[in-house]
Amino acid sequence: MPELTGFAVIGCSKCRRIMSADLSYATKTCQCGHKMDLSRTRLLAVFASADDAAQAVMQMQERKNTGFTSAAEYSRPLNTE
Numbered sequence: 001m002p003e004l005t006g007f008a009v010i011g012c013s014k015c016r017r018i019m020s021a022d023l024s025y026a027t028k029t030c031q032c033g034h035k036m037d038l039s040r041t042r043l044l045a046v047f048a049s050a051d052d053a054a055q056a057v058m059q060m061q062e063r064k065n066t067g068f069t070s071a072a073e074y075s076r077p078l079n080t081e
């Protein structure tokens, strides 16, 4: 199985914060303290560079904050795993 590389956009299942995660690491700890196993976390998007991932995170946060996309919509896929 080829290793997944790059930078993923993920959502914390606990606090629903959107953040980027370096896929070269096995886990990502959210600012709320929730530790996520990246192999078991739904990846919302994957980018080759950290900059691209960070930009996507900002766009998703903006949409969430303006109500364009509800937080529930982002959390739904996370709850299926």
Ligand SMILES: [Zn+2]
Residues within 6 Å of the ligand: 012, 013, 014, 015, 016, 017, 030, 031, 032, 033, 034
């Ligand atoms: Zn969190």
